[in-house]
Amino acid sequence: MPRPVIFDLFHTLVPGGDPERDRVVGEMALMVGVEPAALVEAYHATWRDRMTRWDAAETVRVLARRLGGAPTEEQVARAAAHRRALARRLLARVPPSTVAVLDALRADGHPIGLVSNATAETAEAWPSTEVARRFDVAVFSCDVCLAKPDPAIYRLAAERLGVEPADCVFVGDGADGELAGAAAVGMTVVRTTEHNDSDPAWAGRALTALGELPDLLREPARGR
Known part of the structure; x- marks a missing residue:
């Protein structure tokens, strides 16, 4: 049987959009009345x-108040909607080459899973994406209260x-030590x-293009 393949999401299947995120x-900071650079820093620190x-x-709500803001619920809702719109934009940018890889893997009989350290707005937007239907399983950290490299999130996806x-x-x-985390539970x-050299x-096997993956998995030693 072809081996199950579990993917990370951002910087693996789709560009991460880091400058746009910041x-x-x-922009959200201005909506809730706090200093933009401070909110960006707080976002990174509380990943x-x-x-x-x-x-x-x-x-x-939490971060604005930590920074001395007092946003109204209307301001919070507006800023949150701005963030959700970003998630939809980022997930709409899956390259055609990624879609081709997923289709090739499915044609070869590989079950396909996703394990993503992701915020709730990403998980919310995922089902409407072009690639979601190509996955048998999608595990988002925000849904299971676990994040890579915690071994439990990899085990959950396999289960x-x-x-x-x-x-x-x-x-x-x-990113986030995910490769060592996967290796620790026995995954290849x-x-x-x-998209990024995180x-x-x-020291293990590395691909410069995701398009190399189907042929790699067809090698007898890899695709048992």
Whole structure:
């Protein structure tokens, strides 16, 4: 049986949009009356809370108050909507080459999963994307209150696919220590640098383009 393949999302299947994310957070800051650079810094510092505990509105509410703001609920809702619109834009930018890879893997019989450290607005936008239907399982940190590299989130994805972690191939750019996390539960790890080289110290197999993956998995030693 072709091996299940579990992907990371941002910087792996789709560009991460980091500069645009920071710009949007700065615009949100003006909507709720706090200093833009301070809110951007607070967003980066609280990534785990945002990806496992808070939705878009709660994030705005908590961080604005920490920075001395006193936003109204109308202002919070407006800023949160701005953030949700960003998530929809980013997920609409899946390259055609990524779609082709997913289709090739499905044609070869590989079950396909997703494990993403993602905020609630990303999980909310996911079902309407072009690629969502190509996945058998999608596990978002915000839905399960777990984040990579916690071994439990990888095990959960494998369980939902009906396989053992050691049966799976994990493909990611390496952010948040995700490659080591996948290896720790026995997954075969493939690093991709197409959109971002997030873990240059990783010594394992690396692809410069995701399009190389189907042929790699067809190799007998890889695609058992």
